[in-house]
Amino acid sequence: MIRKGDISVKKPEIVAPAGDFEKLRTAIEFGADAVYAGGEGFNLRMGASNLTLQEIGEAADWVHQRGRKIYIALNIFARNYHISGIRSYLKRLAAIPVDAVIISDPGVFLTMREIAPHVPIHLSTQANTTNAQSVEFWRRQGVKRVVLARELTLGEIREITDRSQIETEVFVHGAMCMSYSGRCLLSGFMANRHANLGDCSHSCRWHYVLKEEKRPLESYPIVEDESGTFILSSKDLCTIQYIPELFHAGVTAWKIEGRMKSPYYVAAVTRVYREALDRYCADPHTYVCDQRWLSELEKVSHREYGVGFFFGNQGYQSQTTHPGDRYLKEYDYLGTIQNVLPDDMAEVVVKNRISSNTPIEIMGRRLSEDFTQVLLDIRNEYHESIEVAQAGQKVLIKMSRPVEKYFMLRKCG
Known part of the structure; x- marks a missing residue:
């Protein structure tokens, strides 16, 4: 807890990704306060290994023995044919002592409240919550925490958290989406893989060229400079240089994206944000950003880094200038x-x-x-x-x- 004038700001929770049991253990061992994982279905990372119900039970025990928390993602935008399966799944999940379920769809929310009213609900970033009134709406429905939309500035986040009576969470590191908090139809159109059902093909990262109608065999790259321009491919989010600003935004939790990344990625990123946050809270007056943290984050596979929307719309600066879907990997x-x-x-x-x-x-x-x-x-x-x-x-x-x-x-x- 740090005092800011007459206001006490609580140390935020670091929430790390757990695409499978190995990554879950890694996240906790390298400093996460909580992990978020998907079950076998109904979450927005179907390409991740995800956890069976038995594994979720084992994971909950393992995490709780270490005084940490586990959140289960159930954040697809469900169709009618999903609901019966979700009901069956929730009846079994309700018996497992998870710390919260992450939901974006109101229909899934209602089903959850009916079947497992004792399980806390976190509202997914996919619900696109961008103002304090929306947070208040969800509070009245019984939501414990809102994961705010990634399109908000730090100023907007501070204003929302100051006015809110429930927990808030923001992404601080990882891949960004060119659509509004992941609400994209491009993957479904291009590859028949639906992003809002967890099966995104990342069509926004593909190579695109310009063709003239009467010259179908001739193609022209869309370039802005020698490297080209890729207007659909967002830079990865990295906020390690803005720990004080993030802290005083007052949110409950900082989330790291990456359920489909490697255990190495989870370990390297989690320990950097853990160390930075702990150092700031230990002595905010002498705190400076350690250049080693930036160097460490360059050592994991990533796209070019940016600051997302935290300091306003970055326009061209928010998009990668590296050709195609190439990752930087040192x-x-x-x-x-x-x-x-x-x-x-x-x-x-x-x-x-x-x-x-x-x-x-x-x-x-x-x-x-x-x-x-x-x-x-x-x-x-x-x-x-x-x-x-x-x-x-x-x-x-x-x-x-x-x-x-x-x-x-x-x-x-």
Whole structure:
């Protein structure tokens, strides 16, 4: 809690993505206060692994044992034929002690209130809540938290939170959508994959050219400069440089996008925002943005970074200038330490090819735990020395410094 004049501002909750159980564990281990995950259906990330009802139960127990929270996304815009399935699903979900269900559709909301009135409801960003009156409307319906539309400025967010009597949440990092908080028909039109039912094909990221009606075999790239222009492909959101401004916006929770990203992405991004927020709350008067945080966020796969709408409509500056759907990727994720063994040996689950005599970086839960070393001793499950380990293998690697379970290996790409 930090006092701002006569007002106390509570430390916001960091909510990280959990596309599957591995990412859920990773998010918690690397500093998330809460995770959000999708069940097997009815959420807007059908491409993610998602969790079965049994896994949601196990995840809820695991998270609660560590004093953290779990929210389940049920945020599709449902058609009539979905409702019976949703009713059946909610009857089973209601028996699991999740901390909230994230909903965008009023019909799903009513079904939830009927079947599981004891489960708190968070209103999804897909509901496009852009003003305090809308927040008040949803409060009166029984919503506990509103995830505000991503098109709001920080000034608007501050005004809404000051006037609201329920919790609010905003996205602070991750992919942005060229449509209004994800309400897009382009994917359904181009690929028959419907964004509002969780199956977006990201058609906005595709390459597009101009063709003249009478010259169908001739195509012309739509360019603005040497790199071209891609007016449908938004930059990724990154707000690490604006921690004080975000804090004093007064929202309850900061959300990181990325249920379809890798465990490495979840770990790297979560720990940076965890460290930045903790440092600011510890001493706001001496706080400065650590340049290492920016460097760390460059080490995960991402599009060009921008500030979204927090400082107003950025126009051309909100769109990527890199050709097509290319991600910027400085580092490769090599694997995660599963167990720590005697004699400084670590059991590693390999995610990408690892070669001996290669300089790598070990990534801890905190930036201060990171170190580099050359891989001089890699062994297979039979303790035989090997030169190369492939994705999917479990190997033993000699560590030059103490490590812990869940630490990760990476190398500059």
